[in-house]
Amino acid sequence: MPLAPIDDQGTHYYYEDTGAPPGSADYTTLVLIHGALIHGASFRTLFPFAPQHNCRLVTLNMRDYPGSTPYTNAELAAMRGPDRDGQRTQLHKRGLEISAFIMWFIRKENIPPFKLVGEKASGGISILGWSWGNTMTLSFVARARELPKEDQEFLETYMRTLVIYELSPHSSLSSTSCFDETHNPMRDQTLTGEQQAAAFLLWVSGYYAHSPLLLDSLASLNREEAEVLLATERVTNPPPQQVPTVQRLTAEEKAATAANHVWARSQIFFQPEIIDMELYRENTRVALQDASIWPRFRVCLVWADMTIGEVLLTSWDIVRHAKMAWPERGRQIEVVRLEGGNHFFSGTSKGDVLSTSVVVNGPTTKNTISFRLRDAASSGCLLPPSSAPTVVLPTTSMGNMTQASCIFAVVKNLYVSPSQQGSLHNKLVMPFATVDEAGSQCYYVDTGAPPNSSSYTTLVLVHGAGFQGSVFERLFPYAAKYDMRLVAVNMRDYSGSTPYSPSEFEDLRSEDVERQAKALRARGLELIAFLRWYISKEDIPPLSQGSSIDGGGISMLGWSWGCKLALSCIARAHELELDDREFLARYMRSLILLDPSPRVFGAPLTTLEDFDFYNPFTDPDLPPEAKIDFFPQWVSEYYSHSPTILYALADQSHGEMYAGFARGSIANPPFHQTPTLLRMSPEERDRVVNKDVLARSHIFWEILDSKVYTTNTRKALYDASVWPKLRVSLLWCDMSLALIVMATWGLLKDYQDWPANGRSIHTVRMKGANHFPQWDQPERTMQLLANVIWTQASDDTPAVVDMQNAEDAITASRL
Structure with a gap:
């Protein structure tokens, strides 16, 4: 008082x-x-x-x-x-x-x-x-x-x-x-x-x-x-x-x-x-x-x-x-x-x-x-x-x-x-979008249409665990240069967006696989609702019509844990009413999976536990609040893995991956490879990091049954009959922590036995990047994203991009 x-x-x-x-x-x-x-x-x-x-x-x-x-x-x-x-x-x-x-x-x-x-x-x-x-x-x-x-x-x-x-x-x-x-x-x-x-x-x-x-x-x-x-x-x-x-x-x-x-x-x-x-x-x-x-x-x-x-x-x-x-x-x-x-x-x-x-x-x-x-x-x-x-x-x-x-x-x-x-x-455009019939809202930040452009491409950005849409803010100044409009969404339970209701919490915490799947499905439908509303509200330019796709359209990027939600959005395409499905088909251009987190594609917890690398959440010496405090730094460190496994990731065996992974982050790193979090100002950390949500709800996303994530991935990627023009790109960072690189390795292994009607996946290795390329190399990342979005043939985008070398050209085909 x-x-x-x-x-x-x-x-x-x-x-x-x-x-x-x-x-x-x-x-x-x-x-x-x-x-x-x-x-x-x-x-x-x-x-x-x-x-x-x-x-x-x-x-x-x-x-x-x-x-x-x-x-x-x-x-x-x-x-x-x-x-x-x-x-x-x-x-x-x-x-x-x-x-x-x-x-x-x-x-x-x-x-x-x-x-x-x-x-x-x-x-x-x-x-x-x-x-x-x-x-x-x-x-x-x-x-x-x-x-x-x-x-x-x-x-x-x-x-x-x-x-x-x-x-x-x-x-x-x-x-x-x-x-x-x-x-x-x-x-x-x-x-x-x-x-x-x-x-x-x-x-x-x-x-x-x-x-x-x-x-x-x-x-x-x-x-x-x-x-x-x-x-x-x-x-x-x-x-x-x-x-x-x-x-x-x-x-x-x-x-x-x-x-x-x-x-x-x-x-x-x-x-x-x-x-x-x-x-x-x-x-x-x-x-x-x-x-x-x-x-x-x-x-x-x-x-x-x-x-x-x-x-x-x-x-x-x-x-x-x-x-x-x-x-x-x-x-x-x-x-x-x-x-x-x-x-x-x-x-x-x-x-x-x-x-x-x-x-x-x-x-x-x-x-x-x-x-x-x-x-x-x-x-x-x-x-x-x-x-x-x-x-x-x-x-x-x-x-x-x-x-x-x-x-x-x-x-x-x-x-x-x-x-x-x-x-x-840019400071003022911070609105809210209603994403379900209950009136739930998602807060988002929008860079606005590039000046004098009527055929720009819109990229919707979905953040990772414990980090908010502000984690993409360093990309914003470069959007117009590449004829892009960026929209960073804060997902439910994050700052400005509606918290989960008690019944939604119960679905997420339930041991019932169907209720867990319901929770993930709901987040995908929320993204669908956001896209439908946002396209109509902002009169977003559709994909260009003709023999080749040039400007316009919507791409979606999921980063880290956000890949789960972006995949859930695409997985929902088969469930939509025909009118909604056809409406979105005129806009959906590409799905970008940026450095997926460990369980995105359904890796069982037991498989991840086979790797005895340091993880603050399994550290018996850290109290619960210290685990959450250390997580953002841990995930933003730089790790120097064996060049052998990185050069041909998909060809490595489980044992070779284990042997080639770095056990810890770089010791005595140069300044540009110190943990990203430690190079943020206090104001930036306050905008970007949300530790409360890690303790309140995110922990439950990490213990969902692996079947939920496996099914989610298959619905999104195994059948290209809906939105067949949608292009999928997997961008992975080769200095991320081992468990994150392992997620990419798992998908590449699955891709070797991919269904005939599955979506093609184009893979790009971001050499020299940790888990935060959008923060540490924002202009380089924006240039790569533009290239990935605009090109249609897989060989138009380099399979390896040196993120530390600005002289290593990335061709942005529309420039």
């Missing part, structure tokens, strides 16, 4: 803190302020994503909310009393309490200050208010001028961004209220306070289909026009993702986030029936229209276009004022539209998926995302004059992203120089 003192009377805030991202000394801290009746626990769905964005999240519970000090009787009397000065004092105190917290937290936690060195911004504190919480954050900014000068200057070295997220009507600037007096349950005097609170949560968390004319021309309409175009009723018969958020929360999630009891005790006193609304307008004006205090402090207004009407109207009110009558000394405001989002950005534990765009300059910007808008001289201008550069990114390069991801993008990317614009979309 972390508590922070916020005055000298013993008053405190309850807060939750994700802590500093591992290994980072320049992270940004984001303080989150909740809305009415829902406290800081509602932000917990953001917590898992903070480290990958180099962010630290701190949620506060406002006074009277769980864990924080209740208001005193004197404070409540002042809030509900008729004295306007007493009400003003209370509103001001809330802002000063937040100031006290931030100064205390900075000193206690030694928070990194904001720095802007050349084009790189780092550190600092951003603060986000959601819904009614914006009245608190605006009070904090407005009260900055009342702080002692030393406190003003202290905070100025930290304050980075104010995110106004889904602004409630309390904080509008117009004298005419933006509250919906007809549909807001809080205005219904026939309901009890408890009934009002319950009805309010249903109403405020619904989805509303407002007129596109309003959404696309928000700042250009007058109030009468805007009000006519607002939807007042929720979407009827909504699809699952547009069911009101509160109805999709579990009972446990509701209990953990709701605070309905606060309404009757104190929250009602912040409503227009009690407090003088001019005090809120004064608060907003002082906070936003005078940048003389903390002049570099940035402001971003984020609005969701399927939110309730009164909140959308409040956003309209702010942007309309900014366009028509903004003082020269006012703060510059960035405006971000969330297309398809409702009022609840944190949503359920699975996250609400939506596309993100900024539509504030009218219809001409409908297909762009702008974090900074054109200046006041431009047509359709929304914001006050500014010399800041404009960042405009096409929505198509953004794809879909969660509202959570958008928040991190807003917090981290408001300081962008022109030279950074080209790389910005």
Whole structure:
């Protein structure tokens, strides 16, 4: 129960803190302020994503909310009393309490200050208010001028961004209220306070289909026009993702986030029936229209276009004022539209998926995302004059992203120089794909289509055990050079993707071979669902038609353990409905098995145990947590096996393989052959390695019955009658640990007695590579992958590629 003192009377805030991202000394801290009746626990769905964005999240519970000090009787009397000065004092105190917290937290936690060195911004504190919480954050900014000068200057070295997220009507600037007096349950005097609170949560968390004319021309309409175009009723018969958020929360999630009891005790006193609304307008004006205090402090207004009407109207009110009558000394405001989002950005534990765009300059910007808008001289201008550069990114390069991801993008990317614009979309395209009927999702990162290409090839990347899709990130800068689009998927139970359900865990842990096979089959179907959805969503170019295949199409790469899942995907082709099978046939180009892990092709555990090489998982001297800690280093070491067995791997006997394998990694290696993991920065290791999943679920994949994997391989590779054009390539790394090289040897032995209708397999030895060529030799690996994908005849790709020698040419046939 972390508590922070916020005055000298013993008053405190309850807060939750994700802590500093591992290994980072320049992270940004984001303080989150909740809305009415829902406290800081509602932000917990953001917590898992903070480290990958180099962010630290701190949620506060406002006074009277769980864990924080209740208001005193004197404070409540002042809030509900008729004295306007007493009400003003209370509103001001809330802002000063937040100031006290931030100064205390900075000193206690030694928070990194904001720095802007050349084009790189780092550190600092951003603060986000959601819904009614914006009245608190605006009070904090407005009260900055009342702080002692030393406190003003202290905070100025930290304050980075104010995110106004889904602004409630309390904080509008117009004298005419933006509250919906007809549909807001809080205005219904026939309901009890408890009934009002319950009805309010249903109403405020619904989805509303407002007129596109309003959404696309928000700042250009007058109030009468805007009000006519607002939807007042929720979407009827909504699809699952547009069911009101509160109805999709579990009972446990509701209990953990709701605070309905606060309404009757104190929250009602912040409503227009009690407090003088001019005090809120004064608060907003002082906070936003005078940048003389903390002049570099940035402001971003984020609005969701399927939110309730009164909140959308409040956003309209702010942007309309900014366009028509903004003082020269006012703060510059960035405006971000969330297309398809409702009022609840944190949503359920699975996250609400939506596309993100900024539509504030009218219809001409409908297909762009702008974090900074054109200046006041431009047509359709929304914001006050500014010399800041404009960042405009096409929505198509953004794809879909969660509202959570958008928040991190807003917090981290408001300081962008022109030279950074080209790389910005790669940082932002981090969306989610629904992969089954239960709503399970997979997080993925997409490099986007290469510029000016309509015939690029898309390569879907499936990671290995304990390593996430980020393990492929070093390939990303080279994708466009080879006319490739890369999509790295985090499989189920990995960061950002849906954990396994209890029944799925039971399948995986079962001793029943059929249930084990069901678990593997499900992962293949998830990849099929991802491909089907992604192709349609992104309008991926199909395989070129004609006598030879040139551009377009989809290739899939499985790396290490990921080969099992990639094979399961191909094995499912025979089970698909004819329409789906034929649809995918127009795209499926190749399957690449990159350095398969030991049991991919069904090697029994007993066979692997015949090799008495070191394995941390069988080391009796290592406790369980140490085994998991050492695994990533062990698998990323370099091993110098006998050249004799490597030269003709398929011809070796079991005994010859045993004799020729290195017993341990290279002793006293040169720097470039030290374990890959040890050459990663702490931030890179944090993005790439997921030790939790090794302990939680992956161990069960390693003990499945060998029949499950053998059957999986045969279904995928023994029958080429479905997707006959699909080309299979096996790329193996000759300095991987022995057990991994053994997996390739096993498949090559099987291939000597291959069925006549089986898929052809083209094999390439990656000479001098350990298990991580995509990290240690990224450009060389990208060039080889392009060559393997584009060539159709086996002899077009060298059987051996020297990964350490850049002069050893690899012909990329389309270049």
